[in-house]
Amino acid sequence: MDENQQGGLAERPVEDTESARQNGEDGASPDKGWMAVVTDGCDECGFSPDFDVQTTGKRVRATIPKWEAVLDRLDAPRRPAPDVWSPLEYACHVRDINVLYRGRLDLMLAQDDPTFPNWDPDTVAVDSRYGEDDPQGVAEAYRREATQTADQWDAVRDDEWGRRGLRDNGSTFTVATLAVYFLHDLEHHLKDVSA
Numbered sequence: 001m002d003e004n005q006q007g008g009l010a011e012r013p014v015e016d017t018e019s020a021r022q023n024g025e026d027g028a029s030p031d032k033g034w035m036a037v038v039t040d041g042c043d044e045c046g047f048s049p050d051f052d053v054q055t056t057g058k059r060v061r062a063t064i065p066k067w068e069a070v071l072d073r074l075d076a077p078r079r080p081a082p083d084v085w086s087p088l089e090y091a092c093h094v095r096d097i098n099v100l101y102r103g104r105l106d107l108m109l110a111q112d113d114p115t116f117p118n119w120d121p122d123t124v125a126v127d128s129r130y131g132e133d134d135p136q137g138v139a140e141a142y143r144r145e146a147t148q149t150a151d152q153w154d155a156v157r158d159d160e161w162g163r164r165g166l167r168d169n170g171s172t173f174t175v176a177t178l179a180v181y182f183l184h185d186l187e188h189h190l191k192d193v194s195a
Contacts, residue, residue, distance in 0.1 A: 035171060035181075037049060037180065037181065037184045038177045038180050038181055042184060042188060044188070044191070045184075045187065045188040045191040046191075047183075047184045047187055047188060049180045049184075051180075053161060053175075053176045053179045053180065054156075056150075056153040056179040056182075056183055057149075057150035057151065057152075057153040057154035058150070059183055059187070060098075060146050060149055060150040060153065060183065060186065061146065061147065061150045063094075063146060063186050063187065063190065064142065064143050064146050064147070066190055066195050067091055067094065067139065067142050067146075067190070067195070068139045068142070068143065069195065070087045070090075070091060070190070070193050070195045071087070071088065071091050071135040071136065071138055071139040071142075072135070072139070073087065075087065076088045076091070076135045077131065077135065079131070085125070085130075085192075086131060087193040088130065088131060088133060088135055088138065089125060089130040089131050090189045090192055090193050091135070091138050091139070091142060091193075092125070092128065092130035092133055092138055093121060093125065093130065093189065094142065094185065094186050094189050095138060095141050095142045095145050095146075096121075096124060096128075097182070097185050097186065098142070098145035098146050098148070098149040098186075099145055099149075100119055101149065101178065101182040102145075102148065102149045102152050104116050104165060104178060105152055105153070105156075105175065105178065106152075107165060108163050108164065108165040108173075108175055108178065109156070109160055109163060109175070112163075112164075113164050113165065113166060114165050114166070115165075115166045115167070115168055116165060116166065116167050116168070117168075118168060146186075153179060156175060160175055161174065161175045161176040162174050162175065162176065163175050165178065
């Protein structure tokens, strides 16, 4: 997938593309792809992969008041630069990430070694007009989607954390590493919006 070809790493949303991450465009270091957060964490935001994945639901719930506070700010709809998403756009993105990864988790729990469908976050952002959305409506939607996703993580059984799923480029996740990858996305973008 070659979803995003825009400028410098520091100037664009970190979750721009899955293929970009595989090619070392992770927003933290040009020397390693974003898949590295699964094992190495993220120096940029301080995320550590060394947490009990069974606490994923709790950590997802902890992001809800933070994103609500971001969306309550007067600057939420304002981009800090033309090629940098606004806090509102980031919030729309993480709202949709909850839906996306809930679907991926469903696939992994229901099928053996499913391949995830492509998802182009930049196209979704443009087509969905993230920048024109209502901040309070996004806050309500984020609360709803994050709560449902947290509940889904809470329901993962001990024997399911090792189930596998694949991206179309061949990268393999287990349910446990998907939890790490997903949670980093939510928490990293809070740093992007200075929350």
